[in-house]
Amino acid sequence: MTTGNPPARPGADLPDHPSFLWRNPDPATSYDVVVVGGGGHGLATAYYLAMVHGITNVAVLEKGWLAGGNMARNTTIIRSNYLWDESSGIYEHALKLWEGLEDELGYPILFDQRGVLNLAHSLQDVRDSVRRVNANRLNGIDAEWLDADGVKEVCPIINVSPDVRYPVLGATYQPRAGIAKHDYVAWGFASVADRLGVDLIQNCEVTGIETAGGRVTGVNTTRGRIAAGKVALCASGHSSELAAMAGIELPVQSHPLQALVSELLEPVHPTVVMSNAVHVYVSQAHKGELVMGAGIDSYNGYGQRGSFHIIERQMSASLELFPIFARAHVLRTWAGIVDVSPDASPIIGLTPVDGLYLNCGWGTGGFKATPGVGDCFAHTIANDKPHPYNEPFTLERFTTGALVDEHGAAAVAH
Amino acid sequence: MQLIPCPWCGPREEVEFHYGGQAHVAYPAESAALSDEEWAKFVFFRDNPRGPFAERWSHAAGCRRWFNAVRDTRSYELLAVYRPDQERPVTT
Numbered sequence: 001m002t003t004g005n006p007p008a009r010p011g012a013d014l015p016d017h018p019s020f021l022w023r024n025p026d027p028a029t030s031y032d033v034v035v036v037g038g039g040g041h042g043l044a045t046a047y048y049l050a051m052v053h054g055i056t057n058v059a060v061l062e063k064g065w066l067a068g069g070n071m072a073r074n075t076t077i078i079r080s081n082y083l084w085d086e087s088s089g090i091y092e093h094a095l096k097l098w099e100g101l102e103d104e105l106g107y108p109i110l111f112d113q114r115g116v117l118n119l120a121h122s123l124q125d126v127r128d129s130v131r132r133v134n135a136n137r138l139n140g141i142d143a144e145w146l147d148a149d150g151v152k153e154v155c156p157i158i159n160v161s162p163d164v165r166y167p168v169l170g171a172t173y174q175p176r177a178g179i180a181k182h183d184y185v186a187w188g189f190a191s192v193a194d195r196l197g198v199d200l201i202q203n204c205e206v207t208g209i210e211t212a213g214g215r216v217t218g219v220n221t222t223r224g225r226i227a228a229g230k231v232a233l234c235a236s237g238h239s240s241e242l243a244a245m246a247g248i249e250l251p252v253q254s255h256p257l258q259a260l261v262s263e264l265l266e267p268v269h270p271t272v273v274m275s276n277a278v279h280v281y282v283s284q285a286h287k288g289e290l291v292m293g294a295g296i297d298s299y300n301g302y303g304q305r306g307s308f309h310i311i312e313r314q315m316s317a318s319l320e321l322f323p324i325f326a327r328a329h330v331l332r333t334w335a336g337i338v339d340v341s342p343d344a345s346p347i348i349g350l351t352p353v354d355g356l357y358l359n360c361g362w363g364t365g366g367f368k369a370t371p372g373v374g375d376c377f378a379h380t381i382a383n384d385k386p387h388p389y390n391e392p393f394t395l396e397r398f399t400t401g402a403l404v405d406e407h408g409a410a411a412v413a414h
Numbered sequence: 415m416q417l418i419p420c421p422w423c424g425p426r427e428e429v430e431f432h433y434g435g436q437a438h439v440a441y442p443a444e445s446a447a448l449s450d451e452e453w454a455k456f457v458f459f460r461d462n463p464r465g466p467f468a469e470r471w472s473h474a475a476g477c478r479r480w481f482n483a484v485r486d487t488r489s490y491e492l493l494a495v496y497r498p499d500q501e502r503p504v505t506t
C-alpha cells in the first residue's frame with residue numbers, strides 16, 4: 001500500500017517556539033519610568049516609550065511571568081467599529097498600528113484581517129447596527145450593513161434560517177477586523193523593548209506606591225524598593241488594588257471573563273462572528289481550534305475562574321448559530337480577571353498624584369487596543385499630557401458626566 | 415454548580431440568583447446638597463476588594479427576595495448570608 005504525502009501537521013506553518021527573547025535582569029535601584037504590569041499594555045507602553053520617546057531607563061514590573069494575565073487569556077479579536085467618535089479615534093489608531101506591526105517589530109504576530117460580523121437578531125439590533133455602520137463610515141472606518149444572505153456569503157456555516165429562536169436578520173461587517181496571535185504580540189513587544197534597554201522584571205509584585213508632596217517617588221515590591229521618576233499602571237483586573245496604594249479610588253469592578261477552545265478542526269470558519277443577543281462570539285484560531293467566549297460572570301471575582309453555566313450558555317448559543325459544531329469537543333476553558341468600567345470605555349491618563357499615570361477599565365476588550373494604547377499611554381507619560389486620542393478617557397469624566405457609553409458596541413463583543 | 419444559601423429558601427443553585435453588587439450603599443440623605451464629586455462617588459464608585467465583600471443577591475428564580483452575602487472574591491466562598499435588615503456579620 002502506498003500513501004501520498006502525509007497531511008501537513010496543523011500549525012506547521014507557524015514559527016517555532018522561540019528561544020530566549022529577553023534578558024531576565026534583577027531590578028536596579030532606580031528608573032525614570034516604572035511600568036506596573038507586564039501584560040500587552042505594559043509591554044507596548046515600554047516599547048513606545050523607548051522607541052518613540054527615547055526613554056529607555058524603564059522597568060516593567062510583573063508579579064508573575066510576562067503576559068500571563070489577560071494577555072494570555074483573551075480571544076484576540078481586533079476591530080475598531082465602536083459607536084462614538086472618541087472610541088473610533090483610539091481603536092482605529094490601534095487598528096492602523098496593527099496593520100504595520102509585524103514589520104515594525106520584525107516579529108511574526110499572525111495578524112489576520114479576516115473581518116468581523118456583529119449579528120443583529122431583532123429590529124432594535126438592526127437599527128442600532130445600521131446607526132453604528134453610519135457612524136463608523138463618517139469616521140473613515142470600514143463598515144457595511146449585510147442582510148442575512150450577505151451574512152451567509154461571508155460565513156457559509158452560519159445558520160440564517162428564520163425558524164430558529166433568534167433568527168439572524170443581518171450583521172455589521174468590518175472587513176479590516178481580525179485576530180492575531182496574542183502571545184507573539186507580547187513577545188514581539190517584549191523582545192524589542194528589551195533590546196532597546198528596557199528591563200523586564202518578572203516575579204516582582206508591586207506592594208506599595210510611595211509618594212512625597214503629592215508626587216510619586218517609587219514603588220515597594222517583593223524584590224525591594226525601586227525609586228521611580230514616573231509610575232505607569234497597566235494592571236488590568238488588579239487596577240483597583242494598585243490605585244488604592246496611592247490613595248486613588250477607581251470606578252471599576254473586577255469580574256471573571258471566561259473563554260474556551262475546541263480541539264483542532266479543519267478550517268471551517270472564515271471570519272469572526274459575534275452576537276450580543278444570543279451572547280456568544282466565535283472564531284477559529286490559526287491552528288484550528290474554535291475559540292469562543294461570551295460576557296463576564298455577573299459577580300466580582302479575582303479567582304481567574306468562573307461559573308460553568310456561563311460556559312454552557314455560550315455553547316448552546318453557538319450551536320444555534322453553527323449547527324455543524326455539534327460534534328466538536330471542548331478542550332479547555334479558562335478565565336481572566338477584567339476591570340469593567342461604568343461606561344464600557346477605558347480610563348487612560350493623569351491622576352491626582354504627579355508622575356502617576358493610569359491605564360485601566362478596558363474590561364473585556366483591551367487586546368485590540370494594545371498598540372494604540374501603548375503608543376498613546378507612552379505619549380501621556382513622556383509629555384505629562386494626554387495624547388489627543390486618550391484625552392476623552394479621563395478619570396474625571398465620571399464626575400463631569402462626559403461618559404463614552406460603548407455598552408452597545410462593547411457588551412459581549414470584545 | 416455553586417449552591418447559594420438563600421436566607422429564606424436554603425441552598426439553591428447559583429443560576430437561580432441575580433447579582434446586585436456592593437451592599438450597604440445608602441441613598442444620600444441630603445441628595446440636593448451633594449456636590450458633583452459626591453454624586454460621582456454614589457453613582458459610579460464601588461468597593462472592589464480582593465477578599466471578603468459584602469454584596470447583594472436576589473433569589474430571582476425562587477422567592478424573588480433580596481438578601482446580602484459576604485463572599486470571598488478570591489475563592490468565591492460564601493462566608494455568610496443575611497437579610498437586608500441585618501447588620502453585616504463578623505466573618506473570619
Ligand SMILES: Cc1cc2nc3c(=O)[nH]c(=O)nc-3n(C[C@H](O)[C@H](O)[C@H](O)COP(=O)(O)OP(=O)(O)OC[C@H]3O[C@@H](n4cnc5c(N)ncnc54)[C@H](O)[C@@H]3O)c2cc1C
Nearest residue numbers: 037039040041063069070071074075077206336366367368
Ligand atoms: C477570556 C477573555 C477574552 C478576551 N477577549 C478579548 C478579545 O477578543 N479582544 C479584545 O480586544 N480583548 C479581549 N479581552 C480583554 C483583554 O485581554 C484585556 O483588556 C487586556 O489584555 C488588558 O491589558 P493587558 O494585556 O495589559 O492585561 P494583563 O495581561 O492582564 O496584564 C496586567 C498584568 O499586571 C500584572 N499585575 C497585577 N497586579 C500587579 C502587581 N501588584 N505588581 C506587578 N504586576 C501586577 C498581572 O499579573 C498581569 O500580568 C479578553 C479578556 C479575557 C479574560
Ligand SMILES: [Zn+2]
Nearest residue numbers: 420423473477
Ligand atoms: Zn429564596
